[in-house]
Amino acid sequence: MGRRTITVHHVRAALGGARRLGIDTVPLLQTARIPPLLLADDRARVTPEQFTSLVKALHRATRDEFLGLGPTPSRNGTFAMMCSACLGCRDLGAALERGVRFYGLFPGGPDLAVERRGAEAVFTVRNDLRGYAEGRFLAECLVIVWHRLASWLIGRRIALRWAEFAFPAPPYAGEYGLLFGCPVRFGARRTGAGFDAHWLAAPVVRDEAGLAELLRRAPADLLSRREYGTTVAEQVRRAFVTALREGRRPARLPEVAQVAARLAMSPATLRRRLQEEGTSYRLLRDGVLRDAAISGLAAGREPIAELAARLGFSEDTAFHRAFRRWTGTTPGTYRLLGTAAGEGKGPLQRGQQS
Template sequence: MTTRSILGLAYTVNSLKSLGYLPQPVLERHGIKLETLDPFAEIERSLELQILSELFAPVASPHIGLEMGIRIGLAGYGPFTMLLMSCQNAYEACRAGVRYQSVGYSYGEIRLDTGTEVTALCLQPAALPNALNRIIIDRDVSGTYRLIKDILLNIEQEVSLAEVWFSYPKPDDVNPYEAMFQCEVKFDQPYCRIAIKNTELSTPFPNANQTAYDYYRAQCDQVIAKRTESIEHLSGKVRKHLELFAYELPSIVDVAEAFGLAERTLRRQLKNEETSYQKILDSVRFDKAKQLLQTTNLPIDEVASRLGYQEAASFNHAFQRWSGTTPSKFRKNT
């Protein structure tokens, strides 16, 4: 089972909050706290869809997907953004975007169609529950449009679309679509499509750099490899759940509740897989500790606190047991 970046869900939740909806009760039912989410975490695709179904159940606005997608800026894509910005021009960025589309948030398969006058990003939407279909398609198309706009702003150029397609029947009110895309919008098409005039795609990017491109491509490759790892066993699912949290990692009682299991049952099933909650927790803490030590300047006692240790000495002892060195020496040598 594949996973997806937690940021897609986080941006969706934040958008719903800004539009007046209350997503927290849904997240709490799944043992998730938005304020403690780890931005580097991954979430199972099936779990994300379940949460999205529950989040959108009370939503009445037919254009909520458009409003959410347009709110996802460049910063939300991590190394994927830097990969695109280091390309030679917007056309090469489109090609790289298609190649590494799984690093993004779209549900479906994207391809690039080139013509003499226009180049089109075409999205074949994934099969989704009816309640989610239009919302997710709107989010993905408007989000892709926002990404194109932001990339072209890199060369101080406005995006000019030739045409936009949607794969579902024409809604009663098409004005929001025409106002957003400023071009002809067609519905009930075989797939979704954003057609860009070729004149928009050939201007060189000022930050084009092959070395940077290779570096961020390697990072995207690592993300993809991680997302395709199998997590069929309960221990893997528990680990993925713990990885969602940047700090205040949940207790075994919290995890059992999130999985709909009794604590005793969870312990027994993990034992059957020759592991334990404590072993999984220690492994997750070790990975998060290394990440914090390598990528931040947080004091050691603050790192310890984020990982749930009351005292830095306890964290130092645990880290030395895991790595054979102290947190300070590890940070110095990386």
């Protein structure tokens, strides 16, 4: 419990390469227990576990570490060799530079760069991938993976200062601040991100044994969301998640005044800080409840009435209204579609066999 769910827009984007290669994506979705019908609803979301399973399935089906999203495939094992080459570097700056040179050896591969600009280090994707249907998603993934890899190499969480993207803001632009944990900007010349340059001098602390464990979970684990606790919104969200984990029935999420007191600020200051970060107490509260509800329904073990009560809803009808507002469907329908996806059957097929 507590991990953020993922918008269906990113699920569609991840499938783009396989579709371009003519691969039937329905079995891949079913393997990940993602109902194919959910892809038609812009408000739909999936759990991190479902998205991780989908990425692994796409990795196997496309035989491409870029999931078929780029101009040329990246053969399995390429990322592992690049990581292995980075382990022998003295510090993060040298490791990132070696990784950039490594991928530069492959024609048609990503054109990456790491630069120092005063007090900032900047990682960018220099080649224009906008000519490909899902090229911008690949560029986003490259920034995410390199950021997570950099943090892993030094064993420290590197907070991003900013991230920018070489395309206009999409309808789901609000997802990006949560995904990257920093201010974001669209319509930039290049896709990239910046962080404090002092991290470049941090020593590389990982070894081959640690790399084997990382690769066992890659690439899906590197694409999963991370919280760095560096924003007020993340700290507020953590307070909600902690309250849910306490297991009270019904759940008692802290009020604005309680959260503000924990963060040593006034309620008015808390509201202002959240507004500056593009969110609010209510949006964060609803997001945590939504993600917990989706995770509970996807797990399939808890009766819907008990799930509603555990999340603090006094009536089933209130839970149904909230869930429809969040996702565009009802809790029962969401669970039914998920069950059908796991069995490899659509609702009509299940009805015909009953």
